[in-house]
Amino acid sequence: MGILQRMSMIFRSKADRALDRAEDPRETLDYSYNKQRELLVKVRRGVADVATSRKRIEVQMSQLSGQSGKLQEQAQKALSLGREDLAREALTRRSGLESQVTDLQTQHAALQGEEEKLTLAAQRLQAKVEAFRTKKETIKASYTAAEAQTRIGEAFSGISEEMSDVGMAVQRAEDKTASMQARAGAIDELLASGALDDVTGTARDDITVELDRLASTNDVELELARMKQELTPGPTEAPRQIEGQAPAADTVAEPQVAPRQEEGQS
Amino acid sequence: MIVRIMGEGQLEVDDTQLAEFSPLDDALAAAVESGDDDRFRSALVALLDAVRSAGSPVADDALVDSDLVLPYAEAHIDEVRAMLSGEGLIPG
Numbered sequence: 001m002g003i004l005q006r007m008s009m010i011f012r013s014k015a016d017r018a019l020d021r022a023e024d025p026r027e028t029l030d031y032s033y034n035k036q037r038e039l040l041v042k043v044r045r046g047v048a049d050v051a052t053s054r055k056r057i058e059v060q061m062s063q064l065s066g067q068s069g070k071l072q073e074q075a076q077k078a079l080s081l082g083r084e085d086l087a088r089e090a091l092t093r094r095s096g097l098e099s100q101v102t103d104l105q106t107q108h109a110a111l112q113g114e115e116e117k118l119t120l121a122a123q124r125l126q127a128k129v130e131a132f133r134t135k136k137e138t139i140k141a142s143y144t145a146a147e148a149q150t151r152i153g154e155a156f157s158g159i160s161e162e163m164s165d166v167g168m169a170v171q172r173a174e175d176k177t178a179s180m181q182a183r184a185g186a187i188d189e190l191l192a193s194g195a196l197d198d199v200t201g202t203a204r205d206d207i208t209v210e211l212d213r214l215a216s217t218n219d220v221e222l223e224l225a226r227m228k229q230e231l232t233p234g235p236t237e238a239p240r241q242i243e244g245q246a247p248a249a250d251t252v253a254e255p256q257v258a259p260r261q262e263e264g265q266s
Numbered sequence: 267m268i269v270r271i272m273g274e275g276q277l278e279v280d281d282t283q284l285a286e287f288s289p290l291d292d293a294l295a296a297a298v299e300s301g302d303d304d305r306f307r308s309a310l311v312a313l314l315d316a317v318r319s320a321g322s323p324v325a326d327d328a329l330v331d332s333d334l335v336l337p338y339a340e341a342h343i344d345e346v347r348a349m350l351s352g353e354g355l356i357p358g
Contacts, residue, residue: 002295004269004287004313006350007335011270015331117273124275127326135329158329161270169273169338 015160026148029136032156036129039163039170043122046170050118053177054111056184061104063191068097074207081214090207100187107180114173121166132159268324269317270332272341277321290316298346306343314339 071094078086135155139148267284270276290313297306314336324330337346 002291003298003346003350004291004334004336007337008270008332010349011335012331120275121273124326128329131327131329155329157331161331161335165270165272172273172338 011161011164012157014164015157026140026143026152028156029139029152032159033129033133033136036125036132036159036163039167040122040125040129043118043125043166043170046173047115047118047122049177050111050115050173053180053184054108054115057104057108057111057180060184060187060191061101061108064097064101064104064187068094068101071097071207074211077211078207078214081211081218083210083214086207086210086214093207104187107183110176111180114176118169118173121169125162125166128159128162267334268330268332269321269334269336271314271317271336271338273338276324276328276330276332277317278324279317279321283320286320287313287316298343298350301343303343306346310337310341311339 071090075087075090075094078084078090132155139151139155143151267279267281268276269279290309294306294309294313297309300306317336337349
């Protein structure tokens with residue numbers, strides 16, 4: 001077998017070299033056991049690191065989604081006030097945020113997969129380390145250095161292969177979290193710089209400022225219209241338009257107008 | 267026959283099923299030679315799927331070394347090449 005066999009030979013030669021280094025193979029058992037425990041600690045730390053990264057992405061996703069929802073509301077409000085330019089600006093920003101969210105979702109799924117794999121790897125390693133410890137004690141109690149040789153080889157190569165594999169998996173996970181932390185840091189900076197608005201709601205972005213200004217202008221106009229209406233006797237259609245009824249009301253308005261005119265005539 | 271999928275653990279596969287893997291393994295070897303990562307990935311995924319469906323997981327506390335080892339699914343062709351050439355990718 002081509003690749004499959006070559007790969008397994010590489011793992012095995014690694015284990016053999018480690019065994020050859022020891023004068024008394026029984027010493028190798030204790031040395032290896034300590035290494036196994038160190039690796040186990042490292043894998044567990046790896047799982048925790050990946051989980052931390054995943055949670056950070058979750059927080060950012062909800063922050064960005066909140067922003068996105070807010071921009072959507074702003075666009076609707078701007079449009080209802082007849083400011084299509086402002087609505088367009090809000091929607092443009094929103095689409096920028098949405099692509100960030102999509103990107104984060106991909107990263108989140110990758111981290112989740114990594115976390116699951118590492119958690120299982122930690123469980124496997126834990127079980128193997130435990131089995132190795134039992135075997136180690138038996139071998140040390142029962143055999144001389146010469147006799148122990150083959151039995152140690154059996155126990156050792158199995159765990160050595162697992163350690164190599166798990167060691168590489170932890171390294172990969174660490175590389176992945178490091179690159180994601182860098183990207184998460186960039187998003188945090190973006191959020192903090194105000195380019196994406198402050199989610200705490202303390203700072204007001206330019207679209208909100210403009211909408212507030214429009215709203216207050218609109219309120220003034222409405223109030224004025226109301227006052228004018230009070231001064232002018234008899235209802236007219238004009239103030240109803242100022243009140244800004246929904247555009248859809250136009251189609252409904254006509255049949256409504258007709259009976260009202262009849263009422264006025266009777 | 268024990269097969270390790272790197273990052274996933276070991277599987278016990280019946281020796282009679284090895285014949286199924288052979289052409290897939292050859293395709294993977296050819297893909298590694300070609301240096302084409304897309305071709306490599308589809309060959310790797312095909313082999314991984316075949317091994318996963320044929321194998322049953324080895325007990326967690328079993329201390330056995332594998333007869334065959336497969337790279338993890340996301341492995342880049344360059345990583346696998348480095349492993350095969352023994353450039354120290356596998357930590358001791």
